Amino acid sequence: MGMRTVVAVAEGPVTRLGQVVLAGEVVDDEPIMPSTLRVMDQYVLSVVLEGEGTYRDAEGRKERLLPGAHTIVPPGVPHWYGTDPGRRWTELFVVFTGPLFDSVAELSGLTVAGPRYPRPVPSIEALRSVLRTPPRSQRAAEHQLFALVDWLHDAADSGGAPDGSAPDLSPEVAQGVSRLSDDLTGSVDLKAVAAESGLTYDTFRRRFTAEVGQTPSAFRSVRRLQAAATLLRLTDMTHREIARTLGFADEFHFSRRFRAHFGMPPRAYRAS
Structure with missing residues (x-):
């Protein structure tokens, strides 16, 4: 079996701007997901780095997730994503919440659920750098939230196919x-x-x-x-x-x- 590695924080500090609730990386493993649609009270970002999977939601949307898929799920949206049974992938994910994200949700692409394929691909190493070190103070936690917003804004600005589908590459x-x-x-x-x-x-x-x-x-x-x-x-x-x-x-x-x-x-x- 592969190895599930958490690279960031769980239950980060609660600040007046919000919170990174959970972040981590599934490395060459089968993600642990419920079998039915789930509803989160927070925003979810999942980036598939290797392997394939599927996204579906209560609106009947069902799409394959290919490497490079950036899946956003706003709070309150019934959804499911993961690999086929017994299959593995490498996925970077972060669960976050708060008024800072609510205020920039439309500009940062957080209002529409589902996968998209931004081009050029925003830097995964930059996102890892934002999430890698647990904040040691309220101020550091707020800086982390601003950094995450900045990364999300860059990802939303980077384009991709108009319908959010995978770009036309072989x-x-x-x-x-x-x-x-x-x-x-x-x-x-x-x-x-x-x-x-x-x-x-x-x-x-x-x-x-x-x-x-x-x-x-x-x-x-x-x-x-x-x-x-x-x-x-x-x-x-x-x-x-x-x-x-x-x-x-x-x-x-x-x-x-x-x-x-x-x-x-x-x-x-x-x-x-």
């Missing part, structure tokens, strides 16, 4: 997009990603560029810089720590690349 390219979006350390071998998709590198590069609009290398570079921007906004990580986390040679290399892409150095971006 399975091989979709797998490559997922792999390059989730591994932003810079150490991933593009030829290995192509091989995992069952294609030669030249074929993978040609099809990836045609379907995504960028070469695999350019896509990975932009995603790393977008993740760096998110970490600058959402965390107090130093430039050196961000550079190390995202696989840049050092903070000076990171700063040069960041400025070339965003038109300002990381320090100015963080202060803006």
Whole structure:
């Protein structure tokens, strides 16, 4: 069997803005879900990283969940999601509540239940960074809630198909997009990603560029810089720590690349 790993907090501090009630990650395992539709008093976000499953609700909606599916369920909506019996997936999830989220629900895509496939895929590492450390004070807990709202807003702004369905990518390219979006350390071998998709590198590069609009290398570079921007906004990580986390040679290399892409150095971006 796989391993169920909780990477964040359970019953985080209650603040005037709200609360992260539960967050964690199911790693290559069958999720523990009731067999019938359930109703939550809080918002739920589930992101499928690997594997497949199904979402259904009381309105008769039933959809397959593929890698990259971001499922939102508002409070009070009867729903069910999970894998087929005996099947596994890797899923990052967070349950949250409070007036802060209610106030931005429409702007942040929290009012409509069901899966969607944002493009470009918002940084999963940034979301993990927000959830990984349990807050040690009320102020830290409020900062965490603001950071989660910021991430949700980025995810809502990132687009995708108009009806929220999976983008029109071939399975091989979709797998490559997922792999390059989730591994932003810079150490991933593009030829290995192509091989995992069952294609030669030249074929993978040609099809990836045609379907995504960028070469695999350019896509990975932009995603790393977008993740760096998110970490600058959402965390107090130093430039050196961000550079190390995202696989840049050092903070000076990171700063040069960041400025070339965003038109300002990381320090100015963080202060803006």
